[in-house]
Amino acid sequence: MVIYEREDDWVMIPQHHHGLLSGDIARHWNSAYIKGTERWSDVIFAIAQHDRAWIDLDESPFWNDSAKKPYSFIDFPLIPKLTFYKKGIAEVERQSPYAGLLCSLHYHSFLVGAKEPAAIEFTRQEKARQDRLMEQLNLFGAINEDLLKNHFLMVQFCDDLSLYLCMQEPGTPKAEEFPWFKDGFKQIFPFAEGNKIIAEWLDSKHVSLHPFPLASPAVVSIKVKNVKKTDIHQLGIAKAYKDTEWKERTFTLT
Numbered sequence: 001m002v003i004y005e006r007e008d009d010w011v012m013i014p015q016h017h018h019g020l021l022s023g024d025i026a027r028h029w030n031s032a033y034i035k036g037t038e039r040w041s042d043v044i045f046a047i048a049q050h051d052r053a054w055i056d057l058d059e060s061p062f063w064n065d066s067a068k069k070p071y072s073f074i075d076f077p078l079i080p081k082l083t084f085y086k087k088g089i090a091e092v093e094r095q096s097p098y099a100g101l102l103c104s105l106h107y108h109s110f111l112v113g114a115k116e117p118a119a120i121e122f123t124r125q126e127k128a129r130q131d132r133l134m135e136q137l138n139l140f141g142a143i144n145e146d147l148l149k150n151h152f153l154m155v156q157f158c159d160d161l162s163l164y165l166c167m168q169e170p171g172t173p174k175a176e177e178f179p180w181f182k183d184g185f186k187q188i189f190p191f192a193e194g195n196k197i198i199a200e201w202l203d204s205k206h207v208s209l210h211p212f213p214l215a216s217p218a219v220v221s222i223k224v225k226n227v228k229k230t231d232i233h234q235l236g237i238a239k240a241y242k243d244t245e246w247k248e249r250t251f252t253l254t
Helices: 015-027 037-049 052-059 078-095 097-111 117-136 142-166 229-235 237-243
Strands: 002-005 009-013 198-201 206-210 218-228 247-253
Touching (some): 009 015, 015 052, 015 142, 015 218, 037 097, 052 078, 078 097, 218 229, 218 237
Antiparallel strands (some): 009 218
16 A cells, blocks of 8 residues: 555545556657567556555555554565565466566566565565566567666656556645655666656646656646545544545656
């Protein structure tokens, strides 16, 4: 779950909704910047489905007693999270081995250098999956590996830009933005000539991107729930979340 706190409620967005938003962003990518068009549908599928591992986990959110807030994807307990990561990657792989490889690389990157035994075992298993899929898809060799790296950057960037739209109140001033993204996104694309892409809220419905990676200004949307703190206190997190109506947020990327 993607969450952030407001005075009277928690804004809660299922991870898979955020993933689908990532896919919508990718569909607007400037075609001049696309490499490996024969695999582009697999890249889009990977980006849109990269967080499907969270579908079941987010169906009924969990309360973090020690932190006195709902669990988010950041602080969710590691072992069940890894179990569902593997499930989600396997589901994507069954539909598209190349997309499964991209999702495996994505989740693997979160845990490189982790010390917990479960995380070490997860990275070992995913590296084995990656080696198997690289061989299956005949991707070894400089040209194919370079293309894979470019597509992996796409997965990471669209994930991050979607999180930028989801993890903070629309219209947040640059100085108050979530620290992950305040200084730009970490992915460096060839068209950006060594520069980071910087996002900034122009108002509550418009976000500027510079340099601009899309074909033209793009309208994207996501469904969220604003779960009242009083409802959580009275009903518990699961029922309060279930009873809260969906609201749609729409943004223009320009």
